[in-house]
Amino acid sequence: MSTEAGRRLAEGPWFEELRQGQVFDRAPAVTLTDGLAAVHQAILGGRLRLGLDHDLSRRVTGEEQPLAPPALVWDVAIGSSTTVTHHVVANLFYRGLVLRRAPVLGDTLRTRTEVVALRQNTVRPGRRPTGLAALRITTVDQQERLVLDFWRCAMLPLRDASVVTGHADDLDAVGSGAGAMDAGPTAGWRLDVYRDAVPTEGSVAVRAGDVWEVTGGDVVSSAPELARLTSNVARTHHDDAAGPDGRLVYGGHTIGLALSQVLRALPDLVTVVGWHSCEHLGPVHEGDTLTSTVEVEDVSPLPDGRLVQLRSRVAGRSAPGGPSTPVLDWRFAAVLT
DSSP states (O other), X not given: OEEETTEXXXXXXXXXGOOTTOEEOOSOOEEOOHHHHHHHHHHHOOOOHHHHOHHHHHHHHOOSSOBOOHHHHHHHHHHHGGGTOTTOOEEEEEEOOBOSSOOBTTOEEEEEEEEEEEEEOOOOTTSOOEEEXXXXXXXXXXXXXXXXXXXXXXXXXXXXXXXXXXXXXXXXXXTTTOOOOOSGGGTTOOHHHHXXXXXXXXXXXXXXXXXXXXXXXXXXXXHHHHHHHTTOOOGGGTOTTSSTTOSOOOHHHHXXXXXXXXXXXXXXXXXXXXXXXXXXXXXXXXXXXXXXXEEEEEEEEETTEXXXXXXXXXXXXXXXXXXXXXXXXXXXXXXXX
């Protein structure tokens, strides 16, 4: 948008500038490198064995290159989609976020984002008008193999408060055709090799209904660095003037720390294969400390392992000894031997 002769704003679209069927595919492709994975691990404390032990990863997956941590994969995909959501106020849902294959370091990921549904919200007194944009996010590797194909719903403000777009799409049906949650990405993996390589002493028996309270919290640090690392350009993660609550932490940062705490409860977990749901219950700021509980909702057999349905509930506090408030309720599926 031109502001005066010769001057333009470099920014993403506002709600009224979106239309159904619009495609955003100009985000740079991202090659998953050792350096990228190392910085990601330093910020989030990723503790998946196959992401840390490259020799074990090669023997289990059969791939010459080591496994790329799944949290890095989904962070890069979500980050690439933020060219559409530069002005995002909140994320309402993710649906169908299931890994279709497990990328390895050296793979290059390219992400395409399509606007599939739009709904303008009812204007509330004293609040800036907003609308909901449902986005389909598709990520492929350098061989055009599908990695992720999922839906995200973002709340975006309108630039012009007087505009009535007429957008009133039904968002309930978005993502209803998502594939089943299974252990597909691990098909062909040598889980027997993993089982033999991991010390059995101290292994945890896992049953539906088990709950762990993870002792000790994790401080949220390097929040803008993680956003930059994953090509996330949402203004609220970089600019303290973006909203009334100041600069907010990217939701994937909270999820990454939650996963690190899950792996303190279940250190033998092989990998995450997808999300059932992800609810961000409250804002997280740099310097907050996060704690969590982990619940096993279900365990089902695989040909050479188990598929576990897990729920991570995360609370955050902003001062030592201060009150904690819920910030995340994340339900996901993972593989155990």
